[in-house]
Amino acid sequence: MPLSSLLRLASLLAAPALAGCLIIEAEISETAESRMVVSSLRPAGANTQAPLLDARGEHIGVASFTEGPRGVLIQIEIAPGGVTPGWHGAHFHAVGDCHDHHAGFMASSGHLGRGEGVSHGFLSANGPEAGDLTNLFAPEQGPIRAEMFSTTVTLASEAIGGRMPLLDADGAALVIHAGPDDYISQPVGMAGARAACGVLARG
Ligand SMILES: [Cu+2]
Numbered sequence: 001m002p003l004s005s006l007l008r009l010a011s012l013l014a015a016p017a018l019a020g021c022l023i024i025e026a027e028i029s030e031t032a033e034s035r036m037v038v039s040s041l042r043p044a045g046a047n048t049q050a051p052l053l054d055a056r057g058e059h060i061g062v063a064s065f066t067e068g069p070r071g072v073l074i075q076i077e078i079a080p081g082g083v084t085p086g087w088h089g090a091h092f093h094a095v096g097d098c099h100d101h102h103a104g105f106m107a108s109s110g111h112l113g114r115g116e117g118v119s120h121g122f123l124s125a126n127g128p129e130a131g132d133l134t135n136l137f138a139p140e141q142g143p144i145r146a147e148m149f150s151t152t153v154t155l156a157s158e159a160i161g162g163r164m165p166l167l168d169a170d171g172a173a174l175v176i177h178a179g180p181d182d183y184i185s186q187p188v189g190m191a192g193a194r195a196a197c198g199v200l201a202r203g
Pocket of ligand 1: 111
C-alpha cells in the first residue's frame with residue numbers, strides 16, 4: 001500500500017465519527033464506578049486486541065492491533081484514571097502472560113527483541129529493540145487515546161521480512177510503565193515499574 005494510502009487510513013481511524021466503519025464496543029469497569037464506561041473503538045480491520053490490566057488486576061482499557069504491509073498499527077484506549085497523569089513508556093514484552101499483577105507483571109519477561117548486540121531505545125547506538133514503542137501521555141482528566149505504528153513486529157506466528165512475531169509460541173504482552181521511557185537508558189529507559197499489562201489475544 002503506498003504511503004499516501006496509509007496516511008489516509010490513519011486519518012480515517014483517527015476520525016471514527018466520519019469513518020462510519022467502526023465497531024463500537026463498550027464495557028463497564030467492574031471495580032471503579034468513577035471510571036464509568038471504558039469504550040473501545042475497534043477498527044473493523046483490527047486483527048486482535050489486548051485487554052489492559054493495572055497493578056491491582058483491574059481492567060483499565062484495551063489495545064487493538066492491525067497488521068499492515070510493513071508493520072503493526074497499535075491503538076490504545078484507557079479509561080480516565082487508569083494510569084497516573086503524565087508520560088508512560090510502552091513496550092512489547094516477550095511473553096504473553098499478565099497474570100502476576102501483584103508481582104509487577106514480571107511474567108511478561110523482558111522486551112521483545114532483547115538479545116546480544118541489541119540495546120534498548122530509539123536513541124541508543126545499538127537500538128532499538130523490536131519491542132520498543134513511543135511513550136503515551138495520560139492527561140489529568142479524561143481517557144487516554146494513543147496510536148502508534150511499529151515496523152519491527154508482525155502479528156504473524158513467524159518472522160516476516162525481519163519483523164519479529166508477536167503471536168509466536170509464547171505470545172507477547174503490551175506493557176505500560178509507570179514513567180516515561182528516555183529511549184536510551186538501559187535496560188528499560190528509566191521507565192520504572194510495570195503499571196499495566198495486556199496479553200495479545202490469538203485471532
Ligand atoms: Cu517495558
